[in-house]
Amino acid sequence: MSVASTVSAEKVAPKTPGARRRRILVVDDEPHARRALVELLSDDGYEVASAGDGFKALGILREWPCEVLLTDWRMPVMDGITLIKKAREENPQLGCVVMTAFGSVESAVEAMKAGADDYLTKPLNFDAVSLVLARAMDRIEERRELTSLRARNAEQRAQTRTKILGSSPPVQSLVAMIDQVAGARATVMITGESGTGKELIARMLHEKSGRVDKPFVRLHCAALAESLLESELFGHERGAFTGANARREGRFEEADGGTLFLDEIGEISPTIQVKLLRFLQQREFERVGGNKTISVDVRVVAATNRDLEAEVKAGRFREDLYFRLNVIHIQAPPLRARPGDVPLLARHFVAKYAQENARNIEEVAPEVMSTLERYDWPGNVRELENVVERAVVMTDGTRLELRHLPAELLRQSERGLLGELGVQIPGSSLAEIERHAILRTYEATGGSSAETAEMLGISVRKVQYRLREYREAGVMVED
Structure with a gap:
């Protein structure tokens, strides 16, 4: 039933023209009392609708916020x-005032427990009605301000993270690309290995666009089953499925006017692919279990670490959807392609996690930085962040040293160092390779024979024997 047919002549618009006035829905089974309230509140400048029972009121609330x-x-x-x-249940922000002829303390308590903001007794005093409703409107405004403030604070916190650290040529090219396309409405596909900062890029696109004051909404597509993903994207109507006790807006409606970031887009099912394609073509959709067509203004930014072209050829991803998503393509560079940015990133993470973990780290040993730069970083920036966080936690002094880094990272870095020192395989004797490995690992562990043995997979006795042998041969061994 539409609002017009429900409210009929009892819906009264404000007498003052201009912007939309605050709205009140009056619900009372007594027609004379209902009409009197409508006239009173209309004269006070509110836009008023009314209903004679609760069921009609719920219908009006769904169509007339x-x-x-x-x-x-x-x-x-x-x-x-x-x-x-x-x-x-359907609108937690709705202000509620209850009226009754049976005024008592118990009734007031019960009304407040049910969610009422205030309480009026019949026969109504119109001055009291105006005062209570004005107070309710103030509370609504306060709720909105707090919600807005929390959203702004969350956005500010996000913006402090939304910065790509680095000055290497790949990063400069990436930032230039973001600046070039941020203001467009065109759909963007971000590809790259896991841990390269694809969400960071999406946030930068949003914040550099004209949509910055609107929501940035993120959805990890691989984390949800098909039925749940459809509901998350498009929302659902009450009763659409078991457990759907109230209507729920989906991510597209949440992101109206802003940006929707679909992470791991390569994981969505063929059914969801069809529905997403329809939105990208027509900019409209229906909630699950509903038949009302909804139009929203949303920029879609998608990301994947899969080869979607290969997925298209294999028949697992729709070609037409791929082309709709891939209007603008941004490639997130792996960390190994920009090793010069590693020291800057590492220092940033050291400062961050030292503060979070109450560590007073004043210095990072030079060999730590050179070790980090030599490593290939298969997990990219995310792996670097995790390694640095662990090292900070393991540090018991003011200096972050090699022994605070994971053993596997040191082993792989050591293999790279052998080449830098002129230890070639083939070309060097086994004894030379062994000497370099033992001495460098012994240095990295701060002079611990036990840790050196564990890292190299040999016995402590062999480490101690070799160290004594090197000293006797005149090789400097740091303890």
Whole structure:
């Protein structure tokens, strides 16, 4: 049933023209009392609708968003307390005021427990009605301000992270590409290995666009089953499936006016691919279980670490959807392609995690940085961050040293160092290779024979024997 047919002549627009006035829905089974309230509140400058019972009121609320529900307590079919509970399930921000001729402390307590913001007793004093409703509107405004403040704070926190650290040519090219395309509406596909910062790129695209004051909404497509993913994307109507106790807006509606970031887009099922393609073509959709077509203004940014061209050739990803998503393609460079940025990133993470973990780290040993630069970083920036966080936690002084790094990273870095020192395989004797490995590992562990043995996979006795042998041969061994 539409709002117009439900409210009929009892819906009164504000007498003052201009911007939309605050809205109140009056619910009372007594027609004379209902009409009197409509006239009173309309004269006070509100836009007013009314209903004679709770079921009609719920229908109006779904189609006519308002700030305050003013309802009688005692009504046939559905009482005011039940109406408030159901209305609040669908709109937790709705202000609610209950009216009753049975005023008592117990009634007021019950009304407040049910979610009412305030309480009026009949016969109504119109001055009291105006005061209570004005107070309810102030509370609504306060809720909105707090919600807005939390959103702004969250956005500010996100913006402090939304910066690509580095000055290497790959990073300079990436930032230039982001600046070039951020202001467009065109769909963007971000590809790259895991840990390269694809979400970071998506956030930068959003923050450098004209949509920065609107929501940035993220959805990890691989984390949800097909049925849940459809509901998350498009929302659902009440009763659409078991457990759908209330209507729910999906991520597309949440992101209206802003950006929707779909991470791991290569994981979505053929069914979801069809629905996503339809949105990208027509910019509209229906909620699960609904038949109302909804249009929103959303820029879609997708990301994947899969080879989607190969997925298209294999028949697992729709070609037409691929072309719709891949209007603009941004490649996130792996960390091994920009080793010069490793020291800057490492220092940034050291400072971050030293503060978080109450560590007073004043220095990073030079051999730590050279070790980090030599490593290939298969997990990219995310792996570097995890390694640095672990090292910071393991540090017991003011200096971060090699012994604080993971053993496997040191082993792989050592293999790279052998080449830098002129130890070639083939070309060097086994004894030379062994000497370099033992001495460098012994140095990295701070002079621990046990840790050196563990890292190299040999016995402690052999390490100690070789060290004594090197000393006797005149080789400097640091303890």
